[in-house]
Amino acid sequence: MNNKQVVRILNQLADYLDLAGENSFKVSAYRKAGRAVEASRFVIADHLDRLLELPGVGKGTAGVIEEIVETGQSSQLERLRNELPQGLPDLLSLQGVGPKTIYTLYKELGITSREELLQAAELGRIRGLTGFGAKKEQKILEAVQNFAQRSERVLRVHALQVAKEIERNLTTLSFIQKMSVAGSLRRGRETVKDLDFVIATTHPEEVADQIVQLPFVKEIVNQGSTKVSVVVDVEGIQMSVDFRLVTREQYASALHHFTGSAEHNIRIRQRAKQMGYKVSEYGIFHDDSEEMITFAEEKDFFAHLQLAYVPPELREDRGEMEAAEQNQVPTLFQQGDYMGDLHMHSLYSDGAHSIREMAEAAKERGYEYIAITDHSQSLQVANGLTITELREQWEEIAQVNREVEGITVLRGTEMDILPDGRLDFPDEVLAELDVVIASIHSGMKQDRDTLTRRLVEAMENPYVHIIGHPTGRVLFKRDGYDLDFDHIFQTAKDTGTILECNANGRRLDLNDELLKKAKDEYGLTFTINTDAHSVPDLSRVELGISTARRGWLTKPDVINSKGLDELQEFLKEKRKKNRKNR
DNA sequence: GCCGTTTTCGGCCCGACTGTTTTCAGTCG
Numbered sequence: 025m026n027n028k029q030v031v032r033i034l035n036q037l038a039d040y041l042d043l044a045g046e047n048s049f050k051v052s053a054y055r056k057a058g059r060a061v062e063a064s065r066f067v068i069a070d071h072l073d074r075l076l077e078l079p080g081v082g083k084g085t086a087g088v089i090e091e092i093v094e095t096g097q098s099s100q101l102e103r104l105r106n107e108l109p110q111g112l113p114d115l116l117s118l119q120g121v122g123p124k125t126i127y128t129l130y131k132e133l134g135i136t137s138r139e140e141l142l143q144a145a146e147l148g149r150i151r152g153l154t155g156f157g158a159k160k161e162q163k164i165l166e167a168v169q170n171f172a173q174r175s176e177r178v179l180r181v182h183a184l185q186v187a188k189e190i191e192r193n194l195t196t197l198s199f200i201q202k203m204s205v206a207g208s209l210r211r212g213r214e215t216v217k218d219l220d221f222v223i224a225t226t227h228p229e230e231v232a233d234q235i236v237q238l239p240f241v242k243e244i245v246n247q248g249s250t251k252v253s254v255v256v257d258v259e260g261i262q263m264s265v266d267f268r269l270v271t272r273e274q275y276a277s278a279l280h281h282f283t284g285s286a287e288h289n290i291r292i293r294q295r296a297k298q299m300g301y302k303v304s305e306y307g308i309f310h311d312d313s314e315e316m317i318t319f320a321e322e323k324d325f326f327a328h329l330q331l332a333y334v335p336p337e338l339r340e341d342r343g344e345m346e347a348a349e350q351n352q353v354p355t356l357f358q359q360g361d362y363m364g365d366l367h368m369h370s371l372y373s374d375g376a377h378s379i380r381e382m383a384e385a386a387k388e389r390g391y392e393y394i395a396i397t398d399h400s401q402s403l404q405v406a407n408g409l410t411i412t413e414l415r416e417q418w419e420e421i422a423q424v425n426r427e428v429e430g431i432t433v434l435r436g437t438e439m440d441i442l443p444d445g446r447l448d449f450p451d452e453v454l455a456e457l458d459v460v461i462a463s464i465h466s467g468m469k470q471d472r473d474t475l476t477r478r479l480v481e482a483m484e485n486p487y488v489h490i491i492g493h494p495t496g497r498v499l500f501k502r503d504g505y506d507l508d509f510d511h512i513f514q515t516a517k518d519t520g521t522i523l524e525c526n527a528n529g530r531r532l533d534l535n536d537e538l539l540k541k542a543k544d545e546y547g548l549t550f551t552i553n554t555d556a557h558s559v560p561d562l563s564r565v566e567l568g569i570s571t572a573r574r575g576w577l578t579k580p581d582v583i584n585s586k587g588l589d590e591l592q593e594f595l596k597e598k599r600k601k602n603r604k605n606r
Numbered sequence: 607g608c609c610g611t612t613t614t615c616g617g618c619c620c621g622a623c624t625g626t627t628t629t630c631a632g633t634c635g
Contacts, residue, residue, distance in 0.1 A: 047607080048618095049607070049608085049617090049618055050607050050608090051607090052607090052618085053607035053608055053618095054607075056607090056608085057607085057608095079608095080607090080608065080609095081607095081608085082607065082608050082609075083607090083608090084607050084608080085607065085608085119633095119634090120624090120632090120633065120634080121632095121633085122632060122633050122634085123632090123633095124631075124632060124633085125632070125633085154626095155625090155626065155627085155631075155632090156625090156626085157625065157626060157627095159624080159625060159626085160624085160625060160626080163624085163625085207635090218635095220635085246622090246623055246624070247623095248622065248623055248624090249622095250621095250622070250623095251622055251623070253623090253634095266635080268622095281620090281621095282635085284635080286619090286635070289619070289620090289635095290619055292619085293619040293620075294618095294619075296619095297619085298611075302619090302620085303619080303620080304619090304620060304621065305620080305621070305622095306621095
């Protein structure tokens with residue numbers, strides 16, 4: 025039984041308890057225990073003796089978890105399943121419909137599915153119930169109808185596109201003093217469910233009226249004097265968007281509050297409470313007075329709670345509170361630290377632009393160097409290069425280096441690690457390359473041991489510098505390979521192999537959590553690369569940087585922060601050291 | 607159910623909005 029399976033059962037139990045009308049603090053205790061299991065560094069089933077170390081896990085939930093691990097289920101959950109129909113928890117996913125509503129509808133009308141709910145709403149059977157009226161019935165009807173098209177999470181890259189369009193429009197409105205996107209987009213998350221904007225204004229009603237009239241607003245969900253919720257459609261991407269309207273004085277507190285995460289905010293409020301304060305989205309209050317303390321900037325808000333400033337990407341309750349208390353928040357990697365991109369494709373394999381075009385675009389971005397890393401011969405779907413073609417490419421690289429000043433193009437490859445574990449080029453060819461990335465593009469469904477061994481053997485080759493997109497996951501499409509990460513990270517440490525944070529918006533691989541684990545537990549070094557297949561792809565480096573920041577990476581952790589000479593020296597050293605070890 | 611610099615009970619983050627009520631419950635983030 026893996027941790028995810030335990031989490032799923034704990035969450036199901038919480039859903040059922042919620043529907044059964046159980047004390048809401050008890051319900052959230054189970055959800056909190058679920059989050060603790062999810063965040064834990066060890067496999068729960070192998071360390072049942074350590075359950076009580078997890079925050080929010082006490083005797084009660086520990087007993088439930090033990091039972092889940094030992095029997096594969098929870099007797100409490102099974103009992104509730106016998107008492108309440110199977111379909112009820114599904115109804116919790118309807119917008120604006122919660123446990124109390126669902127339970128009442130079940131008790132009074134026998135409703136156990138979306139179909140039955142739709143029918144009851146259409147027949148007007150809901151409006152007569154105590155506490156329900158025509159409007160509530162209409163809302164329920166819409167929630168069921170919208171279920172099929174309700175907004176799923178969208179990729180960060182798409183959410184950024186929507187946010188930019190909204191920002192562009194907001195700047196044309198009157199009475200807006202200051203504004204920022206907040207929420208999970210500001211925290212740099214790889215996918216986003218909805219957007220939050222915080223706006224400072226002297227005229228909230230007027231701003232709200234202007235917002236709901238913006239051309240991309242498809243639906244007004246609700247509109248008050250401090251909050252407007254709408255659904256927008258920007259070039260076919262539909263998202264829910266909340267706008268929070270506050271005064272200039274309240275702005276910094278509101279920005280912090282709506283940036284979240286929920287877990288981070290809870291920690292902030294607990295701390296404030298211990299210090300005799302109360303925190304709301306508008307400011308900080310003394311327990312014993314009405315006076316509200318406001319802040320010019322977020323850093324002043326943190327300072328008032330005797331905390332160092334925490335960048336949005338770290339606000340997940342993954343150790344940032346402890347770091348801020350001890351003034352040990354790291355200076356995270358930033359855009360200006362990025363000196364060059366070490367993974368991109370050209371016309372030689374499956375890229376859309378020539379080496380020269382890629383070099384000129386990279387120079388335009390201020391880079392010192394790039395590596396052209398076309399695919400290798402076995403990856404025929406991507407027009408992988410034979411050794412002969414690779415040598416031809418070196419001539420063109422030399423020519424571009426002669427003709428385009430101010431940037432250096434390095435000879436590279438993204439070489440396949442073949443299904444049997446062999447590499448696609450022999451050592452004598454690899455020795456002539458400046459940058460060797462080894463990646464898996466086939467045999468992705470092999471078992472854990474086989475896949476792990478393929479990566480480990482690739483890292484043990486002294487000519488391999490980098491493992492490209494190490495887990496192979498593609499967001500919304502496929503999970504990463506089944507891998508033994510401890511074995512892989514240990515090998516990367518022993519061989520000095522660099523692991524990639526691939527900035528393709530569907531990959532972001534390694535992801536934030538694996539980056540943090542690899543850094544904290546193994547002290548590894550990383551590279552952030554776009555894997556660009558065209559000139560515009562070069563700009564997605566920002567997605568890789570926000571992921572790296574969420575993984576707590578700093579400038580020295582990322583080799584793309586090195587200048588050209590230092591980088592080349594570093595790549596050569598890696599080979600020297602490992603040839604000796606071989 | 608969890609937890610303790612208000613320690614074994616009594617809180618648990620906090621407020622906006624909506625719809626239904628006539629002072630509040632439910633839902634959401």
